[in-house]
Amino acid sequence: MFSIPLAARILALFLLLSSSSLFGMPEPDVIHLKEGAKVEGRILRENEKEVVILTSTGEITFARERIRKIDRCPWAVDVFEKMWSQVDRKDEKALLELLDWCLDPARAPQLRAQARKVARRIVRLDRDNEKARKVLGQVKYKNRWVSKRVYRELKEKEKALAAEEAAQAEAERKARQEEKARLALIGGVPISKQVEENAKVDRAEEELLRSKLGLDYTVRSSRRISVKGVLDPEQAAIFLKLGERICGTLNKDLGLPVASSPFRNAKYHRLHLFFIRKDQIEKVLHYIDGTYTRYTPDFMKFSIRRGGGVASDGDGCVGFQIQGDGNDEDVFCHYLGHAYVESLGGNVGHWFTEGFALYCSIRFHGNAVHLCTTRSRYAQNVTEGDKKSAALVVAFRELQKMKRLPPVRALFRKHMNRLDEKDLAKCWGVVKLFMSAPYRAKFLKYLQALRYAGGKHEKALQTVYNLTPEQLDDLVYKL
Ligand SMILES: [Zn+2]
Known part of the structure; x- marks a missing residue:
């Protein structure tokens, strides 16, 4: 069993013997004082303010400000070797005492390697001994003792991984949110x-x-x-x-x-x-x-x-x-046009819903043969022609050239069966204008305004496009 008092006794022995066959002749530590004197002995402890030296007459404490310089001798290494040879290396408590001795601030600077040696021995007996691990510069990371450098690396890796996971979780959350928003547009399913x-x-x-x-x-x-x-x-x-x-x-x-x-x-x-x-x-x-x-x-x-x-x-x-x-295909496009514009704009007026239906037929089918108006009486010529030369478009261009398209104001109250071919050409022209840039950008707003205004085009025209029906007529001529 080794103990601090024993260590002290060995130390005292060291100091008091003038020579030693066992340890050789150690040199003393020497404190040179500013006033000129020097004191020999063994430095026991020191800190920023003072140094404690053990001399043959006992411990003396000197304030740092009195000391000019200190000559140190590697005596502690010799004492350590003596103690190390005597300590029971399976006795954790004794090893810890020896470690404490090594860690004493008075000796620690000289005994770094020795302290590590003791610490290594201790951790073989007790792998989680924190003091010994600290001396070895190790920290615990998930049940493993690693160097501070490795610890930092592992921590950094962990942090990077966590950040990556967080980013992934955030991306997933965002994707879920987007999916939800996307689904909301199509009824949530x-x-x-x-x-x-x-x-x-x-x-x-x-x-x-x-x-x-x-x-x-x-x-x-x-x-x-x-x-x-x-x-x-x-x-x-x-x-x-x-x-x-x-x-x-x-x-x-x-x-x-x-x-x-x-x-x-x-x-x-x-x-x-x-x-x-x-x-x-x-x-x-x-x-x-x-x-x-x-x-x-x-x-x-x-x-x-x-x-x-x-x-x-x-x-x-x-x-x-x-x-x-x-x-059938023409009718399909025509009918879809009616349903589409009325779904968005409500009761948009006979002339306008028919205009939109014709627009859809001409755009997606290539011709507009089907008419909701009674074709035999009013609009028989419109249904002639083929996909390459939709008769309605031809009629529109001719009327446009001759400046003979009916004013839009005349269409507002016209019943479906009263729309003649000139009217239908104009209906198509108005829708075509609204569906082309830049008017297209506000067309949805226009339909909403129409719904709000109960199908009153004059009001919606004013609100959304800031146009009078007459100005709209002019624009259709320039189409
Ligand atoms: Zn129709």
């Missing part, structure tokens, strides 16, 4: 789910039409469009693709999210278009009336008498077309 859901609804509707009405119809839906009737699935798919493209393109032009659906009034935010045979009109109209919308008796009577056409009343996004006259 992913597109694939909506399509899946629509397919289920389609099958149910096919079944219902068969069992209740005896109609063997194909029903196919995309997200925003539903077509049904005497169609084969391939034809249906073509319509759906076209319809989705039109919705996306118009949305983009108006600054709406491409994936959003304007059709808010029909089931599942979809537009429904029936392609039927003439003898099925009454059956189908009664089915639509009640399933998708409510028709007035007059409207029902009129539609049945007319024998077909599109029924877009600005509320129910549903209509029908007598299949087989070869104009």
Whole structure:
């Protein structure tokens, strides 16, 4: 068993013996005082203010300011070697005492290597001895003792990893938020789910039409469009693709999210278009009336008498077309145009909704053959021509050149069946103007203003475009 008192005794022995066969003859530490005297002995302790030296007559404390210089001797190393040879190296307590002795400020500067030697021995007995680890310059990192440098590196790595994880978490959070915002635009449900859901609804509707009405119809839906009737699935798919493209393109032009659906009034935010045979009109109209919308008796009577056409009343996004006259695609674009502009603008007026429908047909189909107006009487010439030279566009250009387009003010109150070919050309021209730069940027606002103003164009024109109807006429001439 080793102890501090023993160490002190060895030290005393060291000092008092004039010579030693064991340790050799150690040189003393010498304190040179400013006043000239010098004191020999062993420095025991020292700090900034004072130095304590053990002399043959005992401990003496000197203030630093009195000391000129100190000559130190490597005596402590010799004492250490003596103690090291005697200590039980399996005795942790004795080793710790020896370590403390080494760490005494009076000796520590000379015994750095020795202290480490003792510390290394201690940690072999007790791996988590903090004092010994401290002497070895080690710190604990996750149950491991490592050097301070390694510790710093590990910590830095940890920090970098944490930052990376935080960045990743933030990116994920942002992605989730964006996904949520994106979904909010399309009804909060992913597109694939909506399509899946629509397919289920389609099958149910096919079944219902068969069992209740005896109609063997194909029903196919995309997200925003539903077509049904005497169609084969391939034809249906073509319509759906076209319809989705039109919705996306118009949305983009108006600054709406491409994936959003304007059709808010029909089931599942979809537009429904029936392609039927003439003898099925009454059956189908009664089915639509009640399933998708409510028709007035007059409207029902009129539609049945007319024998077909599109029924877009600005509320129910549903209509029908007598299949087989070869104009299905034109009708599809036309009808989508009506539903789109009325979904956004409400009751925008006969002339304007027809103008938008014609615009859609000409833009997405290439020609506008279908008209909602009674074509035989007022607008027969408009339906001639082909995709390359849409008759309506030709008529518009001629009237434009001759300055014979009707003033827009004259269209405001005109009933659908009173629109003649000049009127229709003008309707198309006005919509074309609004859908071109720079007017396009404010077109959505215009539709909203129209809804707000109950379809009063003069007011909406003033509010949104700061134009009078007459100024609009001038702009259409320059189109
Ligand atoms: Zn129409």
